[in-house]
Amino acid sequence: MKRVVAGTFSSYNPKTLQQFLQQGFEQIELSLNRCKVLLKPNLVMGKPPRKAVNTHPDIVRAVAAVLLDRSCDVYIGDSPGYESTERALRGSGIMDVVEDMRLKVVSFNRPVAKRQQAGVSPYRLFTLGEDPCEYDAVVNLPKLKTHGMMGLTLGVKNTFGFIHSFEKARWHLRAGQDRMLFASILIDIHRLVEPTVTILDGIIGMDRDGPSSGRAREMGLIALSRDAFALDHYVERAIGLVMPLPITVKALEHGLIGEYDVCGQGPPPVTGFEMPRSIDTDWALPSFIKGLLKSIFVGKPQLDLEKCKGCGICLKVCPAGSLAFLDQRPTFDYRRCIRCYCCQEMCPEGAITV
Numbered sequence: 001m002k003r004v005v006a007g008t009f010s011s012y013n014p015k016t017l018q019q020f021l022q023q024g025f026e027q028i029e030l031s032l033n034r035c036k037v038l039l040k041p042n043l044v045m046g047k048p049p050r051k052a053v054n055t056h057p058d059i060v061r062a063v064a065a066v067l068l069d070r071s072c073d074v075y076i077g078d079s080p081g082y083e084s085t086e087r088a089l090r091g092s093g094i095m096d097v098v099e100d101m102r103l104k105v106v107s108f109n110r111p112v113a114k115r116q117q118a119g120v121s122p123y124r125l126f127t128l129g130e131d132p133c134e135y136d137a138v139v140n141l142p143k144l145k146t147h148g149m150m151g152l153t154l155g156v157k158n159t160f161g162f163i164h165s166f167e168k169a170r171w172h173l174r175a176g177q178d179r180m181l182f183a184s185i186l187i188d189i190h191r192l193v194e195p196t197v198t199i200l201d202g203i204i205g206m207d208r209d210g211p212s213s214g215r216a217r218e219m220g221l222i223a224l225s226r227d228a229f230a231l232d233h234y235v236e237r238a239i240g241l242v243m244p245l246p247i248t249v250k251a252l253e254h255g256l257i258g259e260y261d262v263c264g265q266g267p268p269p270v271t272g273f274e275m276p277r278s279i280d281t282d283w284a285l286p287s288f289i290k291g292l293l294k295s296i297f298v299g300k301p302q303l304d305l306e307k308c309k310g311c312g313i314c315l316k317v318c319p320a321g322s323l324a325f326l327d328q329r330p331t332f333d334y335r336r337c338i339r340c341y342c343c344q345e346m347c348p349e350g351a352i353t354v
Contacts, residue, residue, distance in 0.1 A: 002260035003028050004225040004234045008267045009203045010218075017062035017222070021199070024224045025066070027263050030197055033070045035136035038106070039063060040195070042143040042158050043078035044212050045348060046091015052206045052216035055141045057093040059201045059222075063139060064101050072137075077106035078161045079129045081168075081346040082313050106130055108164055114192045120254050121184035123174075129164030132193045140195035140228060144202030144219060144235065146210035148276050148299075148341030148354060149179060150186070151245035153211050154235055155198040155228030159190040169319035172340040183246035187256070190228065198228040200235060207274045213350035215274070220267035230260040239270040277354045299354040300334055301344050307351035314343035314352060 005024040009017070025032070041055035049056050060076070067074050076098060080088040085107040089095040098105060108129030116124050132138045142158035150157055163171065175182035202221035208214040221238060225231040229251045236248060244252065251257050277299050314330050315323045322336035323343065330343075344352040 002225070002227045002230045002258065003263060004223055004227075004231050004260055005263045006221065006223045006234070006238070006266035007264050008220050009222055010220060012056050012058035012203055014058045014062045014065065017058065018065050020222065021062055021066045021224070025197075028197070028224065028226050030226060032067060032072060032137055032196070034072065035067075035070075036073045036134075037067050037075065037137045037139060038130070038132065038135040039074065039076040039103070039139050039141060040158065040161060041076065041078055041094065041141040042145075042153070042201075043080050043085070043088050043092060043094070043161070045080055045083055045346070046088045047212070048091070049093050050216065052143070052145065052204050052214075053212050054088075054092040054094070055143050055201050056203065057097050059141060059199070060094050061097045061101070063141065063199060064097065064103060067139075068101065073104075074101070075104045075106050075135070077108050077130060079108035079164050079168075081165075081317060081342075108162065111164060116188045116192055119184075119188035119191070120250060121181065121188045123185060123188065126189055126192060127164065127167060128162045128192070129167075130162060132162070132195075137196035138193060140193075140198040142198065142200050143211075144200055144205035144221065146207050146214050146276050148209065148211075148344055149182060149339070150247060151275060152232075152236065154232040154247075155195075155200060155225075156190045156232055156247050156251075157186055158198075159193040159195065159228075160186055162189060162193050166317070169317060169342060172342055173319035173338065175340075176338045179246045180250060183250045186247060187250055187254075195228065197224060197226050198231050199224040200231060202235070209276050209344065209354055212345050213347065213353070214276075219270055223266065225260075227260065229256045233257050234260070234262060238266050239273050300337065300339070301332060301341060301352050301354060303330060303332070304351045304353060305329065307349045309349055309351070311348065313346055313348060317342045317346045
């Protein structure tokens with residue numbers, strides 16, 4: 001039987017978190033001793049912990065402490081949207097943990113081609129920035145946040161970070177506005193990475209227009225499982241979603257979520273959790289009608305001129321090339337925009353909203 005272990009925390013206390021993790025590892029029968037381990041946090045950009053953009057440094061500290069106590073050789077890395085891994089680690093506060101605990105940083109810039117033999121998407125070949133097979137274990141450390149296209153970014157979505165930097169944009173372009181196709185791609189990448197355990201940081205999460213410019217809010221949840229599909233399913237229920245989100249829909253469709261036990265007790269159901277203003281676009285209608293409705297009703301990215309500093313990052317990350325500079329500010333060509341919200345996700349000033 002699959003198992004999800006849930007806990008309630010009002011603050012980030014590394015010692016208390018460490019005790020919870022030690023007990024949680026026993027409950028899911030996870031033994032990691034003298035292993036080469038890769039920690040994969042959610043590392044979008046170098047924003048401080050109070051913004052709830054990245055995995056909290058004290059979660060990383062607690063996980064690393066448990067592994068170092070077991071004589072593991074611990075590495076940490078991710079592929080941020082536009083910054084170097086080192087710069088994002090520094091700005092997020094995680095680099096302090098790296099230096100204190102002498103962890104080894106990997107930058108996810110060693111491309112390796114991986115073939116998915118039995119995937120759920122139409123694609124079979126994926127290029128990862130780091131080879132998970134070089135490690136005895138991969139510890140997946142997602143942050144509980146909203147996401148413009150997938151609704152939430154949880155355990156399965158977090159492994160999309162194995163795709164190197166701007167290569168992510170190509171997958172967004174292939175999926176276009178088809179959320180179910182993009183969910184299938186994320187599932188295939190996740191199953192290639194096959195993390196050993198997923199530990200969700202939801203003590204302070206993010207709602208509204210995440211995953212980088214939403215509202216940081218106390219949620220009090222931490223959860224872990226050897227199965228990220230089960231964990232994501234549990235979290236969606238825990239925050240009170242009525243309908244499953246695209247990744248969970250596809251996982252259920254392909255039999256990737258069976259029965260599972262929940263050990264421990266998470267916080268009371270979250271009230272007032274606000275999902276992104278982007279809406280579901282996969283109506284079961286003829287394509288020409290669907291295209292018309294999407295052009296009218298689907299949330300479009302727009303620029304806040306007062307916040308924009310003209311850095312140009314949105315132009316770099318847009319997979320469809322739908323942005324251009326006009327009068328030293330980006331402008332949108334909505335005829336080309338595929339509503340992936342990469343521009344909104346990566347804007348360091350929060351100047352792009354939906």
